[in-house]
Amino acid sequence: MHSRYRAVYQQWQDNPEAFWAEAAKAVHWFTPPDRIFDPDQGVYGRWFAGGETNTCYNCIDRHIAQGRGAERALIFDSVMTGEKRVYSYDDMLVEVQAIAAVLANLGVGKGDRVIIYMPMVAEAVFSMLACARLGAIHSVVFGGFAAHELATRIDDSEAKLVISASCGLEPGRVVPYKPLLDQAIDMARVKPQACLVLQRDQLHAPLRYEHGDVDFGQAVEAERVKGTQVPCVPVAATDPLYILYTSGTTGQPKGVIRDNGGHMVALAWTMRNIYGVSPGETFWAASDIGWVVGHSYIVYAPLLAGSATVVFEGKPVGTPDSSVFWRVIEEHDVKVLFTAPTAFRAIRRDDPDGDLIYRHDLSGLRALFLAGERADPETLKWAERMLKVPVVDHWWQTETGWAIAGNPAGLGLLPAKYGSATMPMPGHAVEVLDDAGHPVAAGTLGNIVIRLPLPPGCLVSFWRADQRFRSACLEEFPGYYKTADAGLVDEDGYVFVMARTDDIINCAGHRLSTGAMEEVCAMHPDVAECAVIGVADQLKGQIPCGFLVLKNRVERDHALISKEIVDLVRQEIGPVAAFRTVMIVKRLPKTRSGKILRGTMQKMADGLPWKMPATIDDPAILDEIGEILADHGYSCNRQALRA
Known part of the structure; x- marks a missing residue:
């Protein structure tokens, strides 16, 4: 198949605003934006200024309005409990509205922050969408995180409410969450007004009603029985959808802010053009909602695109063995899998000859995408031999929210080069500079940077820390975003990400x-x-x-x-x-x-x-x-x- 990549990238280069204005037609707007890009707003400009929308509406209500309510939207598959359940868009609307009603009853409204500290269960995704429905800002913290780290995030976000669970499940053990949450709240300067706690069968946690603890299941069931309807709150395209914290070198976590409008436009574009997934097909990002991959490609992108998403509770090996990925792909007809290279290294280590792969029908799988860490060519080649589908290494960061460089299956794959993330995606003008900020020759190792402005979907700043964002990401190379990755761009324009700049050694x-x-x-x-x-x-x-x-x-x-x-x-x-x-x-x-x-x-x-x-x-x-x-x-x- 001939790739349309170069023509599409050229369209973006020729007129970035026209390119993203066209992409924005895939999103429902209560009020269309009056400016596609406003260079005078924010740290480096803001996308879709003047527009009003709602991310939850675009993920659920829009598909129901188009007559697709009965189609499957979310597939929950827990290896840890054996539970499997398929939710349609209609089902999701019931669950999300019930949670949104509980949150509203507890005083959560537009602009309030809600910490979500949960395992990989469907209720975690519904809670994220319920926050978006109300215009509240969610901040997901990986379930089981240390109490001190959770406390710093409660303080920095000034969270009004925490949604948690009694426990998480790891191979061979149950991880109690409630003691960690209680300890974090005791440590935190900011005291949330309430904590919603999902009680799991594997461990029931004692609730501290005097501290505002509420049984999640009971409260949500009461609203579900009443059939409470909660309309979507219109928010500005430039309003925050979520804060995602990354560990800071100073001990103070960095809260990456993602907005509503640009985030939706970018992610909807990627599903069709980068991953080649159509409405009604199943996409599986084998990650966790505590990480950016989980935000972008478990929760938001598939649902925005009208595709079914898989929420998986388990590990690539040991639950029960290294065949679990193949079972999930076969059982749920997964068309595209997205996971980390480390998962495939673990599978390859345990099943080097692929004996377990051949026991499953993977004929529906079209492609494997790898990201999160550099995909070494040997692991990539092994996956190609075993799965007999294209294996795509693509490169992005928590800060960017979607691929900086990749090989776009939806536009027709380009010839691959092992060790390369292939080509920059539209919106990303990737360059390589030396330490003094001068461009280097093709094939020369240097600092990978992206010319400003960053495209829709990237971070707009750090939470309440614009100057920290400027000094950390924008000041060292004026006019560019510093990725803090080192690598090169070859004479054909292929991007090779070799290491974090801290991992380049001087010998x-x-x-x-x-x-x-x-x-x-x-x-x-x-x-x-x-x-x-x-x-x-x-x-x-x-x-x-x-x-x-x-x-x-x-x-x-x-x-x-x-x-x-x-x-x-x-x-x-x-x-x-x-x-x-x-x-x-x-x-x-x-x-x-x-x-x-x-x-x-x-x-x-x-x-x-x-x-x-x-x-x-x-x-x-x-x-x-x-x-x-x-x-x-x-x-x-x-x-x-x-x-």
Whole structure:
């Protein structure tokens, strides 16, 4: 199929406002915008100024008004409980209106902030949409987050209300949420007026009615029985839809703000043009609503596009095994899967020959999209061989909300280059600059930036911290948004994201990409996944150090494997890399979204102070890393700073 990408990208370049005005026709407006882009509003300008709309209306009511109310909209599939349920748009409207009525009864209105601290259950999605229906601003905090981190988010957002659950479910254990929530509220300066608590069968939590606790199920059922109708509140296109916090280096979290109008226009455009998904088809983003992928592609984009979305409670491996993704795809007729590369590395580690894949009918699957961390070519090639569908690595961030660069299936796929996120998407003028802000030649490693203004759907600022947004993202390279990613654009315009700028190491005066070394390590047939960090060296400044997780059933001598990998890096990158240290580990420390905690490992190895990451999946892994570093002679700092 011939790709229309270049023609569409050119349309955007020729007239950005006309391009996004056309895209905005996919959205229902109570009042159409009077300006597509207003350069005088906000930090760098605002999209769709003067327009009034409502995100919940566009996700649910609009489809019902078009006669599609009986079509499936949300598929809940919990491996942890065995529960499966399909909700139509009509069903969703009942649930969302009932929750919205409860919120309104508790005093929540337009502009109020609501913290959602829940596991991956359908009620979490309904609660997000109920906030949007009222014009309230939701802030989802990953269920099970530490009390201190939750407290900082309650304080920063000045949350009026918290919606939570009695527990979350992890393989082999139940995680009580209520004690963490109570502790967070005790710590917080701002005291929410009420807490709605969803009681799960696996653990009932004692409610503190004197503190405003309300049983979620009972309150919502009462409104459901009454058939309470709650109309959608018109909000300005430029009003915030949500705040999503990312961990701040200063200990103060950064609240990324997403608006209503630009967010909807961008996401609706991506579903058809990037992912190639049509109304009525099923799209599955195997993520969590605590992360930006969950916001954009579990909740909002599929529903805006009239596609069915999958809400999955489980893990890619261990619930019960590495076949669970294939079962979900087959059972729910998933057309496009979007997940993190780390999920496929885990599946590949447990089932390297794909024996479990062949037991399922995946003939309906058209494409796999990977994002969240750089997709190493070996994992990508393995997925292509096993699934026999296009596998697309695309690149975006919490701040951008959708793909900066990718390979647009809906426009016709471009020829792929392994290791590249392919081409910039419309709205993103991607350039590479040196540290002084000068453009570099094609193929030269540098700082990846995006020319302002950012397109619709990207962050408009940090919550109540415009100057912090300017200083963190806009001031180092005037006229550009700093992605804080390092990489290159080749002579064909393909974007290669090699590492975070913090992960570029300076070895004896040579700037080297740890991502390029990881790519080589992953080429070894025994390696399931890997991480390369730069550690301090008196002679060279920094030298690379590799951490490798081997595939299951590998019984070869570890010392021999290590030598082979050192030789491979020397052969592929050259002796300039000074790659001599390899450590074989059982697992790598990661966030719950699958990002490897390279920065934390580097601080440990260098003996620097470090803080236990709030988003870490399993803190015990860092203890194991510390022991291995010590065994290799590093006088590492194994003690985390107190939060």
